[in-house]
Amino acid sequence: MENIKPVLIVGSGPTGLTLAAELTRRSVPCRIIDRKESPTTSSRAFTIHARTLEIFETMGIVDRYLDTGIKSFGFLFNFEGLEKKPVLDFRILRSRYPYILVYSQAETERLLREHLEEDHGISIEWNTELSSLVKDDDNTLHVEIKDRTTGDVTKMDPSYVIGCDGIHSFVRKSMGLPFDGEAYEGMIMQMMDTSTECYDCDPDWIQYFMQDKNFLLTTPLPNGNHRILISDMGETAKTEGTRVEAYQQVIDGHGLDFKVVEPEWITQWVIWKRLANIYREGDVFLCGDSAHVHSPSGGQGMNSCIQDAWNLAWKLAMVLRGEAKADLLDTYEIERKPIAQQVIDGTDAMHDIIMAHGRAMTDRMELTETPGWQTSVTELVAGISYTYRAHMEAVSGLSSLEGGPEAGDRAPDVILTGNRRLFSFFGHTGYTLLLMPGEKDTADAEKIADQVTEKYGAFIKAEIIETENAASVADVYGSSAAGRLYLVRPDGYIAFRSSIADEEIFSRYLSDHLIAQ
Ligand SMILES: Cc1cc2nc3c(=O)[nH]c(=O)nc-3n(C[C@H](O)[C@H](O)[C@H](O)COP(=O)(O)OP(=O)(O)OC[C@H]3O[C@@H](n4cnc5c(N)ncnc54)[C@H](O)[C@@H]3O)c2cc1C
Numbered sequence: 001m002e003n004i005k006p007v008l009i010v011g012s013g014p015t016g017l018t019l020a021a022e023l024t025r026r027s028v029p030c031r032i033i034d035r036k037e038s039p040t041t042s043s044r045a046f047t048i049h050a051r052t053l054e055i056f057e058t059m060g061i062v063d064r065y066l067d068t069g070i071k072s073f074g075f076l077f078n079f080e081g082l083e084k085k086p087v088l089d090f091r092i093l094r095s096r097y098p099y100i101l102v103y104s105q106a107e108t109e110r111l112l113r114e115h116l117e118e119d120h121g122i123s124i125e126w127n128t129e130l131s132s133l134v135k136d137d138d139n140t141l142h143v144e145i146k147d148r149t150t151g152d153v154t155k156m157d158p159s160y161v162i163g164c165d166g167i168h169s170f171v172r173k174s175m176g177l178p179f180d181g182e183a184y185e186g187m188i189m190q191m192m193d194t195s196t197e198c199y200d201c202d203p204d205w206i207q208y209f210m211q212d213k214n215f216l217l218t219t220p221l222p223n224g225n226h227r228i229l230i231s232d233m234g235e236t237a238k239t240e241g242t243r244v245e246a247y248q249q250v251i252d253g254h255g256l257d258f259k260v261v262e263p264e265w266i267t268q269w270v271i272w273k274r275l276a277n278i279y280r281e282g283d284v285f286l287c288g289d290s291a292h293v294h295s296p297s298g299g300q301g302m303n304s305c306i307q308d309a310w311n312l313a314w315k316l317a318m319v320l321r322g323e324a325k326a327d328l329l330d331t332y333e334i335e336r337k338p339i340a341q342q343v344i345d346g347t348d349a350m351h352d353i354i355m356a357h358g359r360a361m362t363d364r365m366e367l368t369e370t371p372g373w374q375t376s377v378t379e380l381v382a383g384i385s386y387t388y389r390a391h392m393e394a395v396s397g398l399s400s401l402e403g404g405p406e407a408g409d410r411a412p413d414v415i416l417t418g419n420r421r422l423f424s425f426f427g428h429t430g431y432t433l434l435l436m437p438g439e440k441d442t443a444d445a446e447k448i449a450d451q452v453t454e455k456y457g458a459f460i461k462a463e464i465i466e467t468e469n470a471a472s473v474a475d476v477y478g479s480s481a482a483g484r485l486y487l488v489r490p491d492g493y494i495a496f497r498s499s500i501a502d503e504e505i506f507s508r509y510l511s512d513h514l515i516a517q
Pocket of ligand 1: 010012016034036045105125128130131166167169191267289300302375474
């Protein structure tokens with residue numbers, strides 16, 4: 001891959017780190033720069049959701065998180081004066097990770113950094129800033145990078161520039177891309193990580209306590225501290241006295257007995273919802289917070305950033321390596337922007353429950369009683385039910401199939417014999433072709449596997465589902481007398497599915513999108 005020009009990743013937050021690791025796993029050269037002197041040590045995001053853990057599994061690092069994270073059942077809602085306590089119970093998830101993993105963002109980033117440096121040999125260039133980014137009319141990029149220690153400015157000629165540079169993105173501004181949206185007027189969020197005494201909330205849940213004028217969130221953190229989050233219309237921020245006294249007053253006001261002892265970190269901020277109008281300008285992409293920001297309700301910000309990087313990395317790599325046609329890159333915005341909009345809408349809906357300060361508790365509770373609310377919100381927040389189905393190209397001429405996931409859906413996991421799991425097939429860097437032969441077409445399945453391996457073996461791995469696993473796979477993926485095949489993308493989403501009998505259409509699909517080696 002010596003002839004590939006490096007990708008420049010601007011920003012070493014969770015987005016940049018995931019992108020750098022995934023490009024490097026695919027032998028694509030990259031530079032990752034950050035204007036800061038050293039890593040951020042504040043905890044910020046504290047929730048890692050199931051889909052992100054599945055991604056970490058494929059990256060080979062999930063156990064590092066599971067070793068020390070707290071597995072929370074989910075969110076429990078306490079409405080003042082009401083008996084009933086609705087929950088978003090993540091134990092219902094059809095994932096190997098049916099919980100919210102409570103973990104500090106500083107630690108999440110540290111483990112990603114270690115993975116990048118120790119497993120992939122790439123170091124972050126600290127104190128190094130993208131100081132100029134200009135695109136000519138003919139799409140040529142002019143990039144200047146400043147060493148903030150010496151003040152030296154150097155030029156670079158990257159293949160692509162990826163703005164993983166957060167909410168105030170220099171990359172986005174340099175491209176003149178609008179970032180429209182608004183603040184939640186007057187609302188102030190405050191957050192503290194602190195040691196406590198006599199913690200009297202059920203530690204298995206992240207708990208929300210709602211009153212007329214504020215809400216309080218509390219949960220244990222892996223280092224023994226507790227996260228306390230308060231939202232109101234600014235009253236607590238203006239309270240006289242120390243922050244500890246102000247927080248304690250809110251805690252006492254909710255009838256809780258625990259005491260704040262020694263805060264390790266305190267912050268306050270205004271909540272925004274903003275979305276970039278486009279995610280791509282020529283060879284420049286926006287990824288993570290540079291493209292979208294929203295309320296922290298449900299703890300989805302960092303998760304959707306990592307999932308953006310996950311979506312973009314394999315596409316960039318395949319195009320740069322000459323394995324896929326360049327229009328694959330257009331699908332990044334097509335797929336990820338609607339997800340960001342969905343997160344913005346979902347967090348808005350959550351706001352109506354937890355932060356509708358001044359609105360009657362019964363009205364807010366009612367919103368949690370909509371049929372199917374718990375399952376649909378839990379699966380969305382966990383990132384399990386996101387689908388790109390609406391944006392997949394229609395393929396004509398296919399015989400219809402009943403049941404099973406469709407193109408654009410996340411390929412679900414299945415437990416196989418010998419305690420193996422279907423997900424273990426997806427651990428490599430390319431596509432996986434799952435062939436599920438019916439009774440009579442094992443020979444056809446083998447023929448397809450051989451043909452695909454011969455043409456695309458460098459980046460498509462064919463797996464014929466063995467007879468002893470056929471029933472359990474068919475339970476999840478559906479079955480047809482003629483057998484079926486699923487082409488699973490490197491990010492674990494289904495690219496294409498058909499009957500094995502439709503092998504010619506499948507073959508055409510491959511040659512329309514991929515470049516045989
Ligand atoms: C208080 C708080 C609480 C939060 N709680 C949650 C939560 O519970 N759950 C959740 O999922 N999310 C949460 N979030 C959101 C989460 O922290 C962000 O979504 C996430 O950090 C975004 O990651 P990123 O990598 O896109 O950007 P960032 O983490 O912002 O990283 C951007 C990086 O780019 C660098 N940079 C900027 N400009 C340049 C330049 N010109 N040259 C070089 N480098 C540059 C910056 O120094 C920075 O390191 C919270 C955020 C905050 C502030």
